[in-house]
Structure formats: C-alpha cells, structure tokens
Amino acid sequence: MRALLHIPESVFQENKLGVQHVMELFKAEHWKELNEIVVSRDHFGAPASKFGEEYWDLSSYVDTKITNKKGIFFSEIASEYLSMEMKLICFYWMYVAGKPRTGPVIKTTTLISRHSKLNQVFKFLDSYAFKSVETLSHPLVFSEFCSYIQNQQYSIGNCEHIFIIVANLRRATGVLPFAFLSPTDQTPKELAKEYAAKDKIKRDQFYAIPTRLMELIYGKALSIVEALHPHRDLIHSLLTDLHDNYLLGKKEVDEKIDSGQWQWLKKGDPAYRIEVSKFKPSKDFEIIESYIQETPLATLAPTNGSKFKGWITNVQTACYVVCAAFTGMRRSELYGLTADSFKTRIFNNQKYYFLQSQHHKMMQGRPQTCEWLTVPIALKAIELAEALSRNMRSQLLIDGDPIRVHISDCLWLNQCRKATFPKVRFEGSLRTHFNQIAKAAGAxxxxxxxxxxxxxxxxxxxxxxxxxxxxxxxxxxxxxxxxxxxxxxxxxxxxxxxxxxxxxxxxxxxxxxxxxxxxxxxxxxSYFQLDVELKGFLRDVQHEMVTEKIHDWLNSKDELYGKMGRSIMKERKTTAQIFSSWDHVYGLVKSGKLNLVGTLHSYCLAGYDCQMQKVSSPAACFTCENQLIDKEKAKNWFQRHKWAKEKLLYLDSVGELTASGYSHFVTQIKAAEKVMHHFKIPFSKLKMDGTKYEQI
Known part of the structure; x- marks a missing residue:
C-alpha cells in the first residue's frame, strides 16, 4: 500500500481494497497476519513500520523542516485488544477517511495530532479495564469518560479537540468492525465548555508584545544583524575551520580503532569524544582567536569553544527574529526560508521587498510557494543566517540521505555535537535564545x-x-x-x-x-481624548460647508443633473425668494431638515439616512430621487466611464466576460454617457461586439 500526500483515484482504490483486507483480518482475529501488514514505507519504498509495531514511523510523509513529530506511539495502552483497535482507527484515518465531509485526503501532521487526542480516549478505556471502544456508547461509561476528562483539568480548546475525535469515531461507524454510538446530543463545543477546567474556559490568544518591549527586543536583534553582517564570510570560514579541525582529530582516532591499535575503545563509547578532542591539531580557542583578533569581532565573540557555539546560535536566533518581526510569517513558513528567499519587485516605479517561502497551512500535498512583504534589513538577516549555516548545510547535502538532503536548504540548523549531523532547530532551542536576546535587551x-x-x-x-x-x-x-x-x-x-x-x-x-x-x-x-469644544467647532464648520453648497445650487444658474438636481433647477425661480437668505438655509441644515453627503460620483441629499448600498454600482443611484450631480462630480463620471470601458474590453479579450459582468459594466457606461452628454463633456463611445451577450 502507498500513503501519499495527494491520493490519485487509482491509488485511492488500491488503498481501499487494502483497508478492506485489514478489516477482514481484524474481524477474523488473524492477529499474526495483521501484525505483518506494512503501514508506512521509507523514501526508497522499503517497509518502515508494520501494523503490529508499537511505533509507526511516518518520517517519509512529513516535512521534517517544520515538525519534529515524525510518528505515533501505541505503547501507552496496556490492553492488547484496545491497542489493536486504536491502530485500526489510525490506519483507517491514514488511508481512507481523513475528512468524511471534504474527501479522503488527510495530512500526516493531522493524523499525528489526532492520535494524541485519541490516545486520551483509549487511556481512559485502558485505565478502567474496558474491553473495547464500543463500551463508550453506554451513557454511564460516557459520563464517566466526561468526568475523567474534567479531572485532567484541560483547557477548553484541548477538551474540544478530544470530543471532536469522539465525534469522528461516531462517523466511522459502519466502516470499522466495531461501532460507537454517541449517547448525547451535545456538540463537541458544548461538551468542552462543560468539562474543561473552570479557569481555562476562556481561550488564550497568543500575546501581542507591548510597544516598549517590542522595540527593545527587535532593536537588539537588528543591532546584532547590522553589526555582524559585514563579517559573515569571516564567521563562515571560522566555523568551517573548527569543523575541519574536528574531522582531522576524528580521523586520527578512527584509524587507531580500525587498525586494531586501540582495542580498548569503540566509536560509541563516551571516551571516544574525549580522545577525538585530544587529537585535534589545534584547540578551538586558538582557531577562534586567530580569526577574530584585530577585528571588530574581538569585542563581540567569546573565544571559549562552547560559549562561541552558543553565541553563534544566538546570532542565528536574532536573524530569525528579524525575519519573523517584519513579515508576520508562521514558524513553518519561516523554516521554509532559503539562501535565495529575498526578492524585489517594482510596481509603479516603487520598489518592494519580499521573502519567498512555502505555505503549508490548509494545503494538501505539496506546499504552495508564496511571498511575504518585508523590509530591506531582511536581506541582511537572510545573508547572515546563510553564512552561519553554510557549512552545516553542506554536510547534509553531500550525505545523500533523502531526509537530510531535504533539510539541507534550511537556514535554521544547529549542530550541538560535531559527531552528529546538523538538525533543524525547534521551539525549545529558540525559546532559550529568545530569552537571552530579551535579557540582553533589558526587556x-x-x-x-x-x-x-x-x-x-x-x-x-x-x-x-x-x-x-x-x-x-x-x-x-x-x-x-x-x-x-x-x-x-x-x-x-x-x-x-x-x-x-x-x-x-x-x-x-x-x-x-x-x-x-x-x-x-x-x-x-485610547490615545484620543474627547474635546467637546473642538467637536462643536468641527460640527459648525460642517454645517457651514453644506449650507454653502446647497445655497449655491439654489441661487446660481449652474447645470445640475440627477432627479434632485433637475428638481432644484426647475424650482429655482419659485424658491429664490425663500432660499436666497444664507442664514435661512443654514438654519434648515443645522436643524437637520436639509442634509448632504458626497459620494465618489454624486451628492445625496438624503444625508446619512441613505445606507449607501448602491454606491459600488453608481448607475443604481439614477433611480434615487435624492441624487444630485454638479460639474465637479461630472468629472468623476468621466473617469468612471473610462475605467468601466477598459475593464469590459479586458475581460472580453481574455474570455472571462459573462452576461452578468457585461450588464454590470454597460449600465455604468451608459449612465456615465448620460451625465457627460448633459454637461457637454467630450467622450468616445464603447465599441464592441455585444451580440453574444445579453443586451441592456
């Protein structure tokens, strides 16, 4: 059987037949044959795990750059039958029913996450000596399970995920050879709210950093990058020489062991590392001093070997903080950054800077390549991180192991011991050095x-x-x-x-x-304070501006358009005596009897009583009795006419123009032409073949 991140139909059918065979073996209790079923394979197609094993190795199905969880354990369940049931559920999720509502595909990381919650269900069953997950269907047993979850003092989010797993078991009834029928109508969210720890009912959102602390921490990270970026190649050469120095010592010791000269020592012994250190041609501090003396690094870098190693990791963490701070990328996306991730684009003569990486969230199969807007300093952070990891990445690249080759482009590597291959850093290592940067910043x-x-x-x-x-x-x-x-x-x-x-x-x-x-x-x-006097002054100014507009329209000979505009033009002679007084119009505006709101294309004398639902399609306002267009607003209709024509012709040229789209743009174009014709604004009419579209 083959487990793929994206399952073609042929493979899905193959897997389905294999799962049916596994179900039949389980029903018949042919445990020996069932335990030999291969559940995962390595990169070369060889079996990595079998059904009967206590650990399923899924490292070939996860991106090791973004997760350190590479498999699932079943060793915590003492009951052999319960353990088999749990394995069968995980097998079912892995190959058939990942998401019953949206399809069979499931990400391996999702399977690993589900397993951790499923484990809580089976630990309860195992601790109470229940024989099968079917017993959870009984109301008393389910009630006991809810009490068990409550006693664990889980947060509401954790509880909800556990009850979601229980709901998933209910949906699998009819496919698995054992059934679970939920004895409650409560949703996972309702159950979680009832049985979560009382002090953990409120979800805890990730924290935003207060401004002063953020400036201190980010400022410290930026200063580290700025100070060390010019010396990145020197640091790379130093790290390379330290590693080569270790290899020479290792070679001497290995030759003595392989030749039989040293029969008292084996390569896996604790004393092996000590002997390699003795046979290194130079001491680490001597190499460090030879590189940094008489350079600015002399005051920045420690010469002690172990402290220097920690200092390098601290510098790498500062690069990570800069990239995270000025992009807002997720951790998985930051781990997708490579040496050539920094990109530039020019739009409208403006230069923009991006970091390119892989987007994994909600993605099935291969991740999607995306870009995140950033600032120029990110380039220095990337270049410095690249220099720090260059030697480690080379070690992984030449090894030939597919997993190591895969992570060889990652910038966030660490090599605690030179005897082992470099590994991707994870949150524990990051937090230790986050604290060191925060401490150095005085945060x-x-x-x-x-x-x-x-x-x-x-x-x-x-x-x-x-x-x-x-x-x-x-x-x-x-x-x-x-x-x-x-x-x-x-x-x-x-x-x-x-x-x-x-x-x-x-x-x-x-x-x-x-x-x-x-x-x-x-x-x-919170930074705004109410100034009553200023507020009153602004309101008076607004009333005066509205009065000035309306008074001018009523007492001038300027052309107006729209239903209200035409109405005002007709009534000018009869209303001249009433509205010739500016103070009279001002009184009506101040009392709210006259109001005015300007839109992008017209004026609306309904004021804010109009909900402006038609503003996005200006032609729709032509049926409104409150619309008024003057010469100034008519210029906006000219621009609208030009934009709508260009958009319509473009959609037609690429074959994406639909009847509804044609109707939307043509109504605006015709409305604009009416306005421009009224105000005698020159324009060119739309010319296109409209026979294949619904005519307006």
Missing part, C-alpha cells in the same frame, strides 16, 4: 507594559497571563508573538487594512485577520 516588564498588555490582548486568559506576565520579570518571547504583534501594530497605526493582513498572513477569510489584530483598534482609540 523587563514594567507597570506601563502591563497596562498596555491588557489593552492590546483583550482575549488573553487572565489566569494564564498573571502567571506568565509579571512585573519585573523578563518578557517570555515566542515565535507566534511576532505574528500577533505585526497584526496589532498594523491596525494600531493604520499601516494596512484587514484585507492586506489577510493577504500577508495567508488567511482564508478576513474575520481571522481581524482576530489577529484584536487590541490594535482599542489601543489606537
């Missing part, structure tokens, strides 16, 4: 920071926040905080719209982007 929390934290993080769980965010403590930086802070800062300072954040963050909808920007608008409004 300790003050009262002002706490006040701002509460303002820009309205959706945080107060209990959790009080534990993590404390006065005088170091700010606990994480990767995702950079993403939240990006959205909040953009909202707070009107740098971009929610739609732009959606595009930058690769969200599926705008509400998700608004959720990420929660707190930004509140913090913006």
């Amino acid at each position: 300790y929390i003050t009262e002002t920071d706490l006040d701002e934290f509460k303002l820009i993080n309205p959706n945080c769980n107060p209990q959790h926040a009080d534990e993590k965010i404390q006065l005088g403590k170091l700010w606990p930086l994480t990767s995702h905080q950079c993403r939240r802070s990006f959205a909040v800062f953009a909202k707070r300072h009107d740098l971009c719209s929610s739609v732009a954040i959606k595009q930058q963050f690769k969200h599926l909808d705008v509400p998700t982007s608004d959720w990420y920007g929660e707190g930004g608008l509140d913090s913006k409004l």
Whole structure:
C-alpha cells in the first residue's frame, strides 16, 4: 500500500481494497497476519513500520523542516485488544477517511495530532479495564469518560479537540468492525465548555508584545544583524575551520580503532569524544582567536569553544527574529526560508521587498510557494543566517540521505555535537535564545507594559497571563508573538487594512485577520481624548460647508443633473425668494431638515439616512430621487466611464466576460454617457461586439 500526500483515484482504490483486507483480518482475529501488514514505507519504498509495531514511523510523509513529530506511539495502552483497535482507527484515518465531509485526503501532521487526542480516549478505556471502544456508547461509561476528562483539568480548546475525535469515531461507524454510538446530543463545543477546567474556559490568544518591549527586543536583534553582517564570510570560514579541525582529530582516532591499535575503545563509547578532542591539531580557542583578533569581532565573540557555539546560535536566533518581526510569517513558513528567499519587485516605479517561502497551512500535498512583504534589513538577516549555516548545510547535502538532503536548504540548523549531523532547530532551542536576546535587551516588564498588555490582548486568559506576565520579570518571547504583534501594530497605526493582513498572513477569510489584530483598534482609540469644544467647532464648520453648497445650487444658474438636481433647477425661480437668505438655509441644515453627503460620483441629499448600498454600482443611484450631480462630480463620471470601458474590453479579450459582468459594466457606461452628454463633456463611445451577450 502507498500513503501519499495527494491520493490519485487509482491509488485511492488500491488503498481501499487494502483497508478492506485489514478489516477482514481484524474481524477474523488473524492477529499474526495483521501484525505483518506494512503501514508506512521509507523514501526508497522499503517497509518502515508494520501494523503490529508499537511505533509507526511516518518520517517519509512529513516535512521534517517544520515538525519534529515524525510518528505515533501505541505503547501507552496496556490492553492488547484496545491497542489493536486504536491502530485500526489510525490506519483507517491514514488511508481512507481523513475528512468524511471534504474527501479522503488527510495530512500526516493531522493524523499525528489526532492520535494524541485519541490516545486520551483509549487511556481512559485502558485505565478502567474496558474491553473495547464500543463500551463508550453506554451513557454511564460516557459520563464517566466526561468526568475523567474534567479531572485532567484541560483547557477548553484541548477538551474540544478530544470530543471532536469522539465525534469522528461516531462517523466511522459502519466502516470499522466495531461501532460507537454517541449517547448525547451535545456538540463537541458544548461538551468542552462543560468539562474543561473552570479557569481555562476562556481561550488564550497568543500575546501581542507591548510597544516598549517590542522595540527593545527587535532593536537588539537588528543591532546584532547590522553589526555582524559585514563579517559573515569571516564567521563562515571560522566555523568551517573548527569543523575541519574536528574531522582531522576524528580521523586520527578512527584509524587507531580500525587498525586494531586501540582495542580498548569503540566509536560509541563516551571516551571516544574525549580522545577525538585530544587529537585535534589545534584547540578551538586558538582557531577562534586567530580569526577574530584585530577585528571588530574581538569585542563581540567569546573565544571559549562552547560559549562561541552558543553565541553563534544566538546570532542565528536574532536573524530569525528579524525575519519573523517584519513579515508576520508562521514558524513553518519561516523554516521554509532559503539562501535565495529575498526578492524585489517594482510596481509603479516603487520598489518592494519580499521573502519567498512555502505555505503549508490548509494545503494538501505539496506546499504552495508564496511571498511575504518585508523590509530591506531582511536581506541582511537572510545573508547572515546563510553564512552561519553554510557549512552545516553542506554536510547534509553531500550525505545523500533523502531526509537530510531535504533539510539541507534550511537556514535554521544547529549542530550541538560535531559527531552528529546538523538538525533543524525547534521551539525549545529558540525559546532559550529568545530569552537571552530579551535579557540582553533589558526587556523587563514594567507597570506601563502591563497596562498596555491588557489593552492590546483583550482575549488573553487572565489566569494564564498573571502567571506568565509579571512585573519585573523578563518578557517570555515566542515565535507566534511576532505574528500577533505585526497584526496589532498594523491596525494600531493604520499601516494596512484587514484585507492586506489577510493577504500577508495567508488567511482564508478576513474575520481571522481581524482576530489577529484584536487590541490594535482599542489601543489606537485610547490615545484620543474627547474635546467637546473642538467637536462643536468641527460640527459648525460642517454645517457651514453644506449650507454653502446647497445655497449655491439654489441661487446660481449652474447645470445640475440627477432627479434632485433637475428638481432644484426647475424650482429655482419659485424658491429664490425663500432660499436666497444664507442664514435661512443654514438654519434648515443645522436643524437637520436639509442634509448632504458626497459620494465618489454624486451628492445625496438624503444625508446619512441613505445606507449607501448602491454606491459600488453608481448607475443604481439614477433611480434615487435624492441624487444630485454638479460639474465637479461630472468629472468623476468621466473617469468612471473610462475605467468601466477598459475593464469590459479586458475581460472580453481574455474570455472571462459573462452576461452578468457585461450588464454590470454597460449600465455604468451608459449612465456615465448620460451625465457627460448633459454637461457637454467630450467622450468616445464603447465599441464592441455585444451580440453574444445579453443586451441592456
């Protein structure tokens, strides 16, 4: 059987037959044959895991650059039959029913995540000595299970995911050889709200960083990148020499072991590393000193070998922070950055900077190549990170192992021990060095920071926040905080719209982007104070401007258009005496009897009583009795006519013009032509073959 990230129909049918065979073996209790079924393979097609094994190796089906979870365990379940049931469910999810509502495809990372929740269900069954998951169908057993979950003191999100897994089991009834019928009508969300820990009912949104702390941390990361970027090639040469020095020592020791001269030592012994260190031609500190003496690095880099290694990781972390801070990328997307990720584009004579990476979220099969808008300093961060990882990437590239070759373009590698291959850094390593950067920046929390934290993080769980965010403590930086802070800062300072954040963050909808920007608008409004006197002054100015417009229309001979415009032109002689007084018109405006709102194409004398639902299609306003168009607004109709013509002809040229699209643009074009004809504005009529479209 073959497990692919995207399953062609032929493979799906093949897998379906294989799953039916597995189900039959389970029903017949042919355990020996069932245990020999291959459930996963390596990159070369050889079996990696079999059904009966306690660990299923799925490393060939996940991107090892973005996750360190490469398989699933079944060793926590003592009951052999329960363990077999759990394996069968995971096997079913893996090959057939990943998402019953949307199709059979399931990401391996989703399977691994589901397994961790399914494990909670089977640990309950195992601890109470129940024989099968079918017993969970009994109301008393299900009630006991809910109490078990409640005793675990899980958060509402964790609880909901567990109950969603239970719902998935119910949907699998009829396919699996055992059945589960839910004894409750409550939804997973309702069950989670009832049985989650009382202090964890409120979901804890990732934190946005208060401004002062953000400036300190980001500023420190930027200063590290700026200071070391000019010396990146020197650092690379130094790291290469340190590794070559180790290889020479290793070669000496290996020759003594292989020749039989040293029979007392084996390559896996703890003393092996000590002997290699003794036989290195030079000490690490000697190599470091030879490179950095009489250079600016002499005051920046430590000469001690182990401290220098930690310093390099710290510099790499600073590069990571810069890329995260100025793009808002997810961690998985940051791990897709490569040496040539920095791109530039020129639009309308304006130069823009991008980071190119892989987008994995909600993507089936291969990730999608995307770009994130950024700032020029990101280029220095990428180039510095590339130099720091160049030697490690070379080691992985020449090894030949498919997994190592795959991660050989990743910039965020670490090699704790030179005897082992470099590995991708993960959140634990990052957080340690996040703290070091924050400490070096002096990012300790003050009262002002706490006040701002509460303002820009309205959706945080107060209990959790009080534990993590404390006065005088170091700010606990994480990767995702950079993403939240990006959205909040953009909202707070009107740098971009929610739609732009959606595009930058690769969200599926705008509400998700608004959720990420929660707190930004509140913090913006907090800086505004109500000035009653100024507000009154602005209102008076607005009344005067509206009065000036209406008085001019009523008492001049200027051409007007629209139903209201024509009405005013007809009534000018009869209303001249009544409305000739500016003060009289001002009184009507101030009392609200006359009102005026300008749109992009006309004036509306209904004021804000009109909901402006037709503004996006200006031609629709022609039926409104409150529309008025003067000479100034007529110029906008000329521009609208030009735009609608160009859009219509373009859609027609690429074969994407539909009847409804034709109708939408032609109505606007004809309306604009009426306006321009009335005001004697020269224009060229639309010329195109409209026989294949519905005529207006």
